Amino acid sequence: MDNQICKKFQDLLKNFPDELDNNKKYKFNDDKPFQKYCNSNCDADLGKINAGCLYLFNEIFEDSSLKNHNKISIVEYIMIWLSYMLSLKENELKDSLQHFYRTYINGSGHYNKSIIGVENYSSYKDLLNKKKYFEDMDNNIISNFYKAFKLLCELYTLFDKNNQDCKTFSEKANQFVKKYNELSGDHNNINVSSYKQVLCTLSTDYDNFINKCNDTHCCKSSTLPTIDKNKIPVNCPEQTIQISDAASSPSIAKKLIIVLSIFAAIPIFLGIAYKYSLFGFRKRAPKHLREKIKNIKKKMVH
Template sequence: MDDDICLNFDLLRVYLPDNLEEKPSGFFNDFGSVNNYCPNSYCNTDLDKITAGFLLLFEKNCSKFKSTNSDENNTNAIFLYIISWLSYKLNQITGHSFTKVSDFYTEYVNNQTYTNLILNANKCTNIKDIINKKSDLLNINIQEMAKFYEPFKLLCSMYDNATRNIYDNTLSDNAIHFLNKYTDLNDYYNIEDTIHSKILYALLTDYNKLKTKCANRTTNPIQLPSLPTGRATKSFLRNSSMQISVIPMTFIFFGLIIYLGIVYKENDSKTQFKNQKNKEENKSLTCDSKSSDYFRNSNNY
């Protein structure tokens, strides 16, 4: 993982915190060249700020995307990390109709307004070309992609620990937390030839680089836990709507069985009661008939 990518996110979070309720340490419109990507050079809404931050992250990594010597796996990783942040932020706000990242890009970025803003920024005028070449990576659900942001953020924290030679419990705790998050996502989303598997691969690759670095230290080497590499085992539940629908249907099914059982038992009890009542009535009629016959015979004598 390139240290610069994590630093760019750290700087952006100063002006646009991950938590919407958190007060930013700096005024957003004062952040570097971010105003170049704001309508009328000023971002008013959360969506304006998120879009500007998204484009600024591409500007900061423009040289890596443009370089012919760049490893495609590395540029894909940077691209996916940016998309995970974007999805995380979009998932926090309301008032938009975006379901996939591609919806956001098509409706909000890929228009004349932002085309002019990008061209006038004079920093990375081919941002849209970079994004369009990797447009297949935009075809992912925003809610799902947002889940990958926290593991990426944890990975950046671990790289920061290693860079500053902080090899204490902080690094180990972050590694365990990352392992748990990664394992959970892997169980649901590691399906071959999907965007999910690509970002899992990016996280795995960058984590293993750090793992090797920690293990090869000349003094006090650290053995970080290994990550799972198997395919998803819970992929049938990865769609939240499916999870929501399966559970109520299960309750409905069992509820129906219980209801039918109660109805059957109640009807059976009524039937038994009715049969018993009929028997008693028949018995009573028989007794009355015998009594009448007895009295008639007595009178004849």
């Protein structure tokens, strides 16, 4: 997650708002970015959402400048957006996301588009199928995840390396941490693996933002709030990757130096031990020989 990714979402929302119009319909403010995804069917509500979803995938996964991003976690945010947009209007069967899967993801070829640079996934459909657990999430949960995601994106887009004041970030940061704490305090869902996965993604990207801000000393006047580590799910996948790849890299180097030093020292110690063992043998040999001669003489006398 960074301001490049968030800008993709903000460009989408500028042209396709995340709220219904006065007639309770989805509306494009500007349909030009979505025309190539519409297939003459963007008059329908789901057609608009489908065009918005394909727009996000193509903008993010075809942008070579984003090749080093964790695109699996980005799919999480696309699913949060998709689920939230679908939750604004329910179909008669009240299975909006399932219906979308049947109609557009499984029912058309657009999501079978080949992708590169994402290990173990060959198409948009593969990526979406990995996140199908959103189908089982309540709309209230989706709404809260979406609010947290938007706050996080606002933080990233507000970030300015030349800004030495925390004032522009503190309000949004406090709002995000408050919303995150609400989500992590939901005892009815906190033990659900899919729920914890989304919390992991949010907490990891917020911690990355804090680190980015600290690295550039953007908050000299005050410190931004941090997430209580007790509120981050145990064995958080993204969190583990972040720690091992970034925070622990110096310690890994130190450990490697220690191991190499040990291997280098072993031959030296073995050489010293061998030398002293020979020296001891040389000292013991004459004494041992003299004792043997004495014993032989005694036997001859007797």
